[in-house]
Amino acid sequence: MCAGDDVNCPEFERHRAKMREALGMERRSFLKSAFVATGGAAALAAGTASTLVTPALAQASAAKAPDQPSYHYLPANDQTVHWGYFSKKLKPQVEIDSGDIVTIEALTHHANDDASLMIKGDEGAESVFYWTKDQKKVARRGAGDPNDTKLGGGGGLGVHICTGPVFVRGAEPGDVLEVRIVDTKFRPSMHPDHKGKAFGSNAAAWWGFHYKELLDGPREVITIYEMDASGARNWAKAAYNYKWTPQTDPSGVVHKTIDYPGVPVDHATIKKNTDVLKGVRVPIRPHFGVIGLAPKEADYVNSIPPSYTGGNIDNWRIGKGATMYYPVAVEGALLSVGDPHASQGDSEMCGTAIECSITGTFQIILHKKADIAGTPLEQLEYPMLETKDEWLIHGFSYANFLAELGPNAQSDIFGKSSVDLALKDAFKKMRTFLMTTKGLTEDEAVSLMSIAVDFGITQVVDGNWGVHAVIKKEIFADASV
């Protein structure tokens, strides 16, 4: 019998719809049970000395949350995503309480690099990418003019498909939002020939750090990678690559380069090369390039440059088991998730990672301003990452570019970044962290940073370049502070 995978079956469409529904339910159910299995809400009050949340703060925050956390599921479709920007003006997609669990589907904005592998048959993705001469379901893509006709709505000033925002009840400016990444799952391909696989796209694009140095002249190259959708196989492999050719979008605009997100690539115009990276196994590092809150400084903020409320940090360590802390800038916090990656190296050299749709499950905990006073989170003015063994601080060329660069911040930032500036910012933030959280003097903090903190290049392709500073928790296991 046709299980929705036999195009010759007379009832193919009905069977396929049924399969998709079953798949969706299975996915939701699986994720829910996975959450329960991991201890669910029990973790909420488990603040220990090894986290930035003191036991007293954990208790204070838990006391303000419902006794039992609720579970929410936020699918990705044309109604639940905003494309290419953050905005404090957005209508929340879901309202949650502190402590609640939310599963959020995140779609890669590069799925149209091979629609047959990453969109076709996937109801949510199909609705988001839907674009014909007469209708473009998600019309605005970017923080620019919503009616821009040169490239398309939003002007492509921002590229990430963001699911959300999630409104956290009670969240106000000055609070800190803790986001625990409980789980990540690849979004399986619906291609009948590729059951159990997931696909992603790496674009070596004009905004890459490598671009001006190319030996064989300027070109943009897409490489499609294949993953085991279960995540059991810990490596990805290249499927094929092709050079970007001018693509005419359904509205008739020609895109000579990758200058607007979600342009469908007509595979009749490109030349597939399957002789690519033979036998090379790329270790997977599933994570979200974008998790962020709405900034307060502007109504519409390009999703590309990361800032003090997070966003496009592009650190591959922001994956399963990690916890992020963000300063809340607007009422409800307005959390959105996007830019999922199957893997990325520190620097994101060529402009993108393996861009691959992923569904994440998050526990979200609100820490009120009054409660964080005197705790390690008190002076948190930047997005901070905690893993099992490490604390990571994110420095940017401009810590808050919207506030620092004035009215033209959103365009100026793209010409002003350097790794040196981002390193300076990471140094300053790590110094603050060591002095406030660990009670060190400036001299102690400076010495410790030179001998025990590793500074790495997060990315040099997101307008506001990033450097992360890593310090091991074990360093303080015995410290009195």
Add this chain to the structure above:
Amino acid sequence: MCAGDDVNCPEFERHRAKMREALGMERRSFLKSAFVATGGAAALAAGTASTLVTPALAQASAAKAPDQPSYHYLPANDQTVHWGYFSKKLKPQVEIDSGDIVTIEALTHHANDDASLMIKGDEGAESVFYWTKDQKKVARRGAGDPNDTKLGGGGGLGVHICTGPVFVRGAEPGDVLEVRIVDTKFRPSMHPDHKGKAFGSNAAAWWGFHYKELLDGPREVITIYEMDASGARNWAKAAYNYKWTPQTDPSGVVHKTIDYPGVPVDHATIKKNTDVLKGVRVPIRPHFGVIGLAPKEADYVNSIPPSYTGGNIDNWRIGKGATMYYPVAVEGALLSVGDPHASQGDSEMCGTAIECSITGTFQIILHKKADIAGTPLEQLEYPMLETKDEWLIHGFSYANFLAELGPNAQSDIFGKSSVDLALKDAFKKMRTFLMTTKGLTEDEAVSLMSIAVDFGITQVVDGNWGVHAVIKKEIFADASV
């Protein structure tokens, strides 16, 4: 009975000399037996697919070496070190054959920050640092004027005490020298109160990246760290710190800042603060900041900026178990070792690591130009690091600053560096490595770099700033290339 540790014994001096001699013999004997235990020469021909040395190359190189490797011991004393510079003019301290094992004592140039802990009673260190009004045993410190009277001989244009050079018989320009770090041992303190301990100094100095950003105004701070000399304890702890005060050297020159290496700090002029980093455990990462060959471009080369022949790379991964590959620039290669560190973080933020004397044992293998043709080492024009699991490429702001910056290269380099430039160099070198060693096309190499290569900040304090690119070997375990 006095074992050389009772200053009240009438025969103290004789007993002490005996103890030192015994200690020295014990150290040499221990290191020799450690070498034999690790398999010694058997490793020489063991080139496998997981190293850059192909089995054929290993065989060709072994065929040119003696059947049995010899063992050499190079102590550090006023006769065996050159201070602050590399030079092709130096008389070799030892001549070896390819495959030989050399144990080399390396002294930290910061030992005089606390002579009682790091010099006194240590014959070799005492001879190197010996400096009275009438005699300075190692007079030249730096690549500058050997008779400079403003700061001292050599002008302090270069600071590292380098032991060597080691002359490798048969080495010629175009060859590659493989340096395997077989072992590292802390140099124990001779202070009678601190048996079994080793000490190091961290100087937060004017050349640090942090310096202009200090909250409490400009100052240089020395922090002394204590290690377990056996290396069994995997962490260091701070002993005390003090602010640098103007120091008058034995020749009468006043050093308001740390502007000349080896100036004895008069502890009567400083204020020790022992309330420092209480309970903080710094993970140890014993390594050599400086291992390098003599460059061909100039007669005397400041030891601070790293370059294509290595030198002051300051990557903490250059420790026990690691292998370095260097392009040979002059006859005999002229390898020197110095700047030992107990630990350092990526960036070496404040200007120094935990600067701590260490004795290393190395196996040194020469690969001739004719034999490396067609192997991964063929186009090696930069210092490369191989660890058990990774290959690391070192990028610098200027890959070969001596050749690129002209006659004033040695001074100009200090004003021209940026992390951005070093990242670009690391990108280009990693691309070359992937294309030549792994046979990838430029498009494959660029994509792989974005998704599987981590770029980190090696150091931003050595004039020629560094970025390292890390790629895991397992990526290619299954590859046909």
